[in-house]
Amino acid sequence: MNFTLRIWRQKGPASPGDLVTYPMKDVSPDMSLLEMLDGLNERLIAEGQEPIAFESDCREGICGVCGLTINGIPHGRRRSTTTCQLHMRMFEDGEEITIEPFRAGCFPVVKDLVVDRRAFDRIIASGGFISASTGSAPEANSLPVSKKMSDRAMDAAQCIGCGACVASCPNGSAMLFVGAKISHLGLLPQGQPERYDRARKMVAQMDREGFGACTNTGECEAVCPKDISLEFIARMFRDYLRSVFVERPESGAGGGP
Amino acid sequence: MMELKANIPSGPIEKKWDKARFEMKLVPPAGRRRYSIIVVGTGLAGASAAASLGELGYTIKAFCFQDSPRRAHSIAAQGGINAAKNYSNDGDSIWRLFVDTIKGGDFRAREANVYRLAQISVGIIDQCVAQGVPFAREYGGLLANRSFGGTQVARTFYARGQTGQQLLLGAYQAMLRQVGLGRVTLFPRTEMLDLIVINGQARGIVTRSLATGKIEVHTADAVVLATGGYANAFYLSTNAKGCNVTAIWRAYKRGAALANPCFTQIHPTCIPASGEHQSKLTLMSESLRNDGRIWVPLKKGDTRSPDRIPESERDYYLERIYPAFGNLVPRDIASRAAKAVCDEGRGVGSRGLGVYLDFSDAIRRLGEGTIRDKYGNLFDMYDRITGENPYKIPMRIYPAPHYAMGGTWVDYNLMSTVPGLFVLGEANFSDHGANRLGASALMQGLADGYFVIPYSIANYFGQAKLDQVDEDHAECRRVATEAQDRVRRILAARGKRSPDSIHRELGKLMWDKAGMSRNESGLKEALAKIPLLREEFWKNVCVPGAGEDFNQTLEHAGRLADFLEFAELLCLDALERRESCGGHFREEYRTADGEALRNDEEFCHAAVWEHAGPDRKPIRHVEPLTFENVHLVKRSYK
Numbered sequence: 001m002n003f004t005l006r007i008w009r010q011k012g013p014a015s016p017g018d019l020v021t022y023p024m025k026d027v028s029p030d031m032s033l034l035e036m037l038d039g040l041n042e043r044l045i046a047e048g049q050e051p052i053a054f055e056s057d058c059r060e061g062i063c064g065v066c067g068l069t070i071n072g073i074p075h076g077r078r079r080s081t082t083t084c085q086l087h088m089r090m091f092e093d094g095e096e097i098t099i100e101p102f103r104a105g106c107f108p109v110v111k112d113l114v115v116d117r118r119a120f121d122r123i124i125a126s127g128g129f130i131s132a133s134t135g136s137a138p139e140a141n142s143l144p145v146s147k148k149m150s151d152r153a154m155d156a157a158q159c160i161g162c163g164a165c166v167a168s169c170p171n172g173s174a175m176l177f178v179g180a181k182i183s184h185l186g187l188l189p190q191g192q193p194e195r196y197d198r199a200r201k202m203v204a205q206m207d208r209e210g211f212g213a214c215t216n217t218g219e220c221e222a223v224c225p226k227d228i229s230l231e232f233i234a235r236m237f238r239d240y241l242r243s244v245f246v247e248r249p250e251s252g253a254g255g256g257p
Numbered sequence: 258m259m260e261l262k263a264n265i266p267s268g269p270i271e272k273k274w275d276k277a278r279f280e281m282k283l284v285p286p287a288g289r290r291r292y293s294i295i296v297v298g299t300g301l302a303g304a305s306a307a308a309s310l311g312e313l314g315y316t317i318k319a320f321c322f323q324d325s326p327r328r329a330h331s332i333a334a335q336g337g338i339n340a341a342k343n344y345s346n347d348g349d350s351i352w353r354l355f356v357d358t359i360k361g362g363d364f365r366a367r368e369a370n371v372y373r374l375a376q377i378s379v380g381i382i383d384q385c386v387a388q389g390v391p392f393a394r395e396y397g398g399l400l401a402n403r404s405f406g407g408t409q410v411a412r413t414f415y416a417r418g419q420t421g422q423q424l425l426l427g428a429y430q431a432m433l434r435q436v437g438l439g440r441v442t443l444f445p446r447t448e449m450l451d452l453i454v455i456n457g458q459a460r461g462i463v464t465r466s467l468a469t470g471k472i473e474v475h476t477a478d479a480v481v482l483a484t485g486g487y488a489n490a491f492y493l494s495t496n497a498k499g500c501n502v503t504a505i506w507r508a509y510k511r512g513a514a515l516a517n518p519c520f521t522q523i524h525p526t527c528i529p530a531s532g533e534h535q536s537k538l539t540l541m542s543e544s545l546r547n548d549g550r551i552w553v554p555l556k557k558g559d560t561r562s563p564d565r566i567p568e569s570e571r572d573y574y575l576e577r578i579y580p581a582f583g584n585l586v587p588r589d590i591a592s593r594a595a596k597a598v599c600d601e602g603r604g605v606g607s608r609g610l611g612v613y614l615d616f617s618d619a620i621r622r623l624g625e626g627t628i629r630d631k632y633g634n635l636f637d638m639y640d641r642i643t644g645e646n647p648y649k650i651p652m653r654i655y656p657a658p659h660y661a662m663g664g665t666w667v668d669y670n671l672m673s674t675v676p677g678l679f680v681l682g683e684a685n686f687s688d689h690g691a692n693r694l695g696a697s698a699l700m701q702g703l704a705d706g707y708f709v710i711p712y713s714i715a716n717y718f719g720q721a722k723l724d725q726v727d728e729d730h731a732e733c734r735r736v737a738t739e740a741q742d743r744v745r746r747i748l749a750a751r752g753k754r755s756p757d758s759i760h761r762e763l764g765k766l767m768w769d770k771a772g773m774s775r776n777e778s779g780l781k782e783a784l785a786k787i788p789l790l791r792e793e794f795w796k797n798v799c800v801p802g803a804g805e806d807f808n809q810t811l812e813h814a815g816r817l818a819d820f821l822e823f824a825e826l827l828c829l830d831a832l833e834r835r836e837s838c839g840g841h842f843r844e845e846y847r848t849a850d851g852e853a854l855r856n857d858e859e860f861c862h863a864a865v866w867e868h869a870g871p872d873r874k875p876i877r878h879v880e881p882l883t884f885e886n887v888h889l890v891k892r893s894y895k
């Protein structure tokens with residue numbers, strides 16, 4: 001197969017970037033898109049040019065590092081699929097493929113196709129956990145959890161933190177990511193004691209980072225490689241509102257709306 | 258002369274850990290803040306250690322080369338985590354998990370460590386459930402278990418096919434809670450380049466920021482390495498692209514001996530490579546062997562599609578050779594059997610390097626819906642990669658390098674031969690002997706991080722005399738300058754070959770000569786060729802761009818430089834171990850029916866390698882292994 005690639009090149013966070021065209025010939029349909037980029041980078045190195053910076057690690061769709069915007073869609077047009085799991089047989093022979101980094105104000109470009117997603121770690125650090133210090137746990141089966149609830153929590157917990165939801169959202173909202181974590185922990189009995197505090201603190205940190213609001217466009221759910229449901233955003237709103245109007249923050253608890 | 262003191266407590270095996278914990282020194286709560294600890298690696302072992310040590314009140318710096326600690330490769334573990342809960346009421350116990358693990362490791366692990374692991378396994382599940390890990394449950398709300406390769410009880414806890422992900426997120430969240438509380442400071446995109454040893458104690462590390470290229474020194478009172486395994490020495494493996502041997506290799510060169518580097522695990526169920534462009538291999542969880550049947554055609558070179566091959570012309574070779582365990586034999590045995598049938602010319606797929614994993618019987622018996630519930634995400638992943646639907650066409654699988662049982666030698670307290678340097682998880686050599694059983698890696702990583710290091714590091718602080726050391730110490734500056742010089746040398750080569758092309762060449766050599774089966778002449782050939790390839794690297798590597806920048810080619814080149822040294826030690830260890838055991842199969846040492854032939858008279862020990870200086874042959878020490886509780890028997894799954 002042959003392709004024309006247009007790839008975003010940007011030297012560093014402060015430099016301007018541009019799309020550069022690279023023709024690709026004799027690509028095997030069994031290659032992954034990243035393997036095609038590996039091949040292009042080998043060519044660039046042989047020519048003494050700087051290869052294209054892009055991130056990948058596990059290359060099996062679970063570590064969440066490999067996000068690219070492909071023809072305008074984060075992770076490309078195949079549903080429920082991360083960038084690293086896209087194979088060239090999914091593209092038309094002769095197609096022009098535009099590859100850009102994830103585009104979002106809160107994800108500044110580091111270089112070429114690599115972005116900085118540390119804001120997600122800061123949101124988790126603000127409250128995305130259950131405070132259960134090592135050694136203090138009760139016997140695992142002492143608290144039964146209905147299979148339905150546990151499965152639902154797992155649906156939310158599957159989030160890989162790739163940030164495609166933010167990159168696809170016209171508002172640059174991180175609510176699918178945050179909603180998934182609030183729902184994962186809030187659905188489980190172990191997560192109840194901190195449930196409303198958690199929602200309030202995580203939403204506050206999300207706002208501090210500068211992520212946008214949700215206007216129900218649903219792009220996030222459409223591009224999510226793990227099919228995280230919009231329903232979890234609704235759960236987040238409910239927990240957040242309750243935390244503000246019913247539960248009320250403890251004085252001095254920090255976070256706060 | 259290096260002294261190997263395993264520090265195994267005396268007394269009956271059931272009491273050793275209790276005794277050790279009672280005798281260990283403590284650091285009182287108010288004193289802990291003054292002790293600083295560096296944790297390198299944020300997978301299950303590193304994140305659980307950083308979280309637990311932070312909770313205790315120590316001052317922690319946690320480093321990872323990824324953009325976020327949540328990306329560590331533990332995230333990709335699929336199948337599950339073992340624990341001796343006996344929730345299945347099928348005869349499991351701490352003792353049985355201990356015996357299974359010793360036997361599974363082909364009697365090349367330390368009894369005391371493995372018993373402790375089995376004891377601790379129970380508490381790990383409690384801890385993870387309390388953190389909100391959504392393990393699979395039965396309709397009554399209690400935890401579900403399944404069986405896993407190499408055992409006859411159902412003791413494996415799982416979260417769909419993403420158990421590693423959920424356990425890692427639990428540990429990551431616990432660690433980030435400590436970040437929020439100010440006890441853990443994170444350093445993502447920061448790679449350890451060297452270890453700083455002062456007065457014989459590990460006192461810091463040299464790092465390179467992968468975002469800016471800046472080389473820095475970090476000092477501490479102790480250093481914990483939890484940097485994973487070295488299967489990428491084979492280039493194609495199931496490990497993530499970034500997995501590397503650098504941290505434990507650099508520590509080795511600073512005095513931390515390496516044990517059993519030739520013990521590498523080749524996983525039987527991976528998707529076969531599709532061509533020369535292949536950049537890594539993808540594991541299909543071993544749990545698939547619970548319901549899938551493995552077969553190849555009876556006839557050589559049978560190119561009919563699988564549905565055209567009648568039952569009478571199929572060879573379900575694992576069921577035939579190992580009737581007691583069938584498709585659930587341990588990984589090393591399943592891998593070698595697959596290689597054997599492919600070597601006979603009965604392999605399937607375009608390259609003849611594959612065997613079928615067939616679900617049609619299970620689908621007929623249980624219905625497609627049940628199979629979808631159990632393995633849906635794995636079937637989807639297979640479909641995405643190969644373009645074939647495994648509900649209709651049998652999967653094709655082939656073995657691939659997956660896990661390193663060998664690693665830094667540690668004593669019972671997980672301390673290396675450098676005082677103050679602790680090594681956890683896959684990076685150490687301690688618990689899996691010559692072969693790891695399925696669902697035991699997650700157990701060991703979390704056991705080390707949550708439940709061993711918090712005690713043993715306090716014991717170290719309680720005894721060690723620690724001088725004040727800061728970043729300007731002459732030794733810190735010297736090691737930093739050496740790291741800086743190595744980066745400059747790589748950049749200055751300006752040759753013609755990319756790191757990737759040299760890494761592929763190394764990987765092919767290692768797979769051919771030191772992969773699933775090994776022999777003396779092949780290993781000697783590899784030992785002759787690796788130094789030449791290393792020379793080629795330093796003369797002819799091409800790394801465009803600058804050192805003071807985000808430069809992925811440079812990252813890869815630095816890791817490759819260490820693999821090119823480490824690979825030699827792996828082959829040397831394989832050459833010197835003149836027996837077959839677990840994942841280490843020497844063609845010269847096999848029984849009449851082709852099975853591994855152990856030599857307990859001469860090799861019932863861990864081989865512990867000491868660095869003897871540049872261009873000198875490393876020194877092979879031994880730590881004898883004694884089996885007082887499990888009798889040394891021939892391992893048989895027939």
